[in-house]
Amino acid sequence: MSDTAATTIPGRRYSDRQTVLEEDPRLWRRTWLLVASTDHVAHPGDVIEARYGLAPTLVVRGADGRLRGFENQCPHQGAPLCLGTGEAWSEIKCNNHQWTWDLAGRLQAVDFGAPVTPGQEIPLRPLVVETWGPLVFAHFDAGAPPVTEAIADLAATVEAAGIDPAGLRCRSLVQVLTGGNWKSLVDGTTAIGPIPDLGPRQLPNLAVRADGATGTVTIVRARPYVSVDRAMFDVLVLEPRPAGEAPGDHRPLDVNLKKDDEVPAEAGVDPELIAFARAQVGAVPPSEDRVLGPGDPPELAALHAWLDEKLAG
Numbered sequence: 001m002s003d004t005a006a007t008t009i010p011g012r013r014y015s016d017r018q019t020v021l022e023e024d025p026r027l028w029r030r031t032w033l034l035v036a037s038t039d040h041v042a043h044p045g046d047v048i049e050a051r052y053g054l055a056p057t058l059v060v061r062g063a064d065g066r067l068r069g070f071e072n073q074c075p076h077q078g079a080p081l082c083l084g085t086g087e088a089w090s091e092i093k094c095n096n097h098q099w100t101w102d103l104a105g106r107l108q109a110v111d112f113g114a115p116v117t118p119g120q121e122i123p124l125r126p127l128v129v130e131t132w133g134p135l136v137f138a139h140f141d142a143g144a145p146p147v148t149e150a151i152a153d154l155a156a157t158v159e160a161a162g163i164d165p166a167g168l169r170c171r172s173l174v175q176v177l178t179g180g181n182w183k184s185l186v187d188g189t190t191a192i193g194p195i196p197d198l199g200p201r202q203l204p205n206l207a208v209r210a211d212g213a214t215g216t217v218t219i220v221r222a223r224p225y226v227s228v229d230r231a232m233f234d235v236l237v238l239e240p241r242p243a244g245e246a247p248g249d250h251r252p253l254d255v256n257l258k259k260d261d262e263v264p265a266e267a268g269v270d271p272e273l274i275a276f277a278r279a280q281v282g283a284v285p286p287s288e289d290r291v292l293g294p295g296d297p298p299e300l301a302a303l304h305a306w307l308d309e310k311l312a313g
């Protein structure tokens with residue numbers, strides 16, 4: 001993040017469709033993206049996707065046990081290849097015209113099973129994949145620096161709580177579609193206010209809370225949805241893996257919270273987080289420039305200075 005704090009946050013950052021279009025190449029395709037947990041893709045053929053606005057990601061575990069990432073967009077006419085999660089996939093097949101790739105992204109068949117013509121072997125677009133503890137990250141740029149550089153504060157928070165990331169598993173992933181722009185969610189989880197004890201923000205759309213007493217880690221992820229005034233608010237709860245349990249013995253609880261659904265107690269999610277996300281549903285994205293004052297935390301100014309840099313480049 002930049003050392004030079006922003007003093008003004010442009011209103012169009014929250015409400016202008018052009019800004020969303022600029023974020024795609026300048027931000028999401030140049031940033032490590034949290035896709036899921038290793039528990040979501042523990043077995044060969046497990047697949048999961050996460051979309052960041054116009055940047056769709058997919059991670060799959062191959063028959064060789066290796067995790068690979070691809071752009072979740074068919075190279076033929078752009079349809080998504082995976083929606084949500086999948087299990088026991090032996091191939092990646094687009095539902096539109098059934099072009100098919102193996103789990104390493106090599107084209108196996110084209111229109112409705114027709115053989116691939118020599119010279120037209122169009123692979124899936126690969127992403128770089130790295131893990132940290134039970135978290136799986138992807139990056140669009142093959143030359144990206146290691147993910148550990150990008151999540152240094154997050155890792156420090158977890159380790160300062162005396163928690164070994166290698167000993168964690170994913171308990172749950174709760175996703176909530178909410179209103180407003182994704183940056184409103186980030187601002188809200190950064191600022192003093194409704195969720196005061198969320199710790200460092202990273203990447204820049206993650207926040208982390210680590211509880212040394214229980215050994216649990218809560219990661220909050222904000223993502224742009226398909227329009228400028230919709231966003232996803234996701235909560236991943238990580239907990240100590242029970243002694244003797246191997247990765248793959250456990251499936252996380254996945255919940256997509258609809259309008260008035262209660263968050264299940266077994267998800268282990270702080271209801272305050274969900275209440276915060278839902279409070280954004282009717283929020284109108286700011287359109288006026290906002291001047292930061294002494295009451296705003298320095299992290300908020302640093303975030304927007306960082307965005308200033310990224311979006312200008």
Ligand code: FES
Pocket residue numbers: 074075076077078079094095096097098099
């Ligand atoms: S859009 Fe995917 S096969 Fe045509």
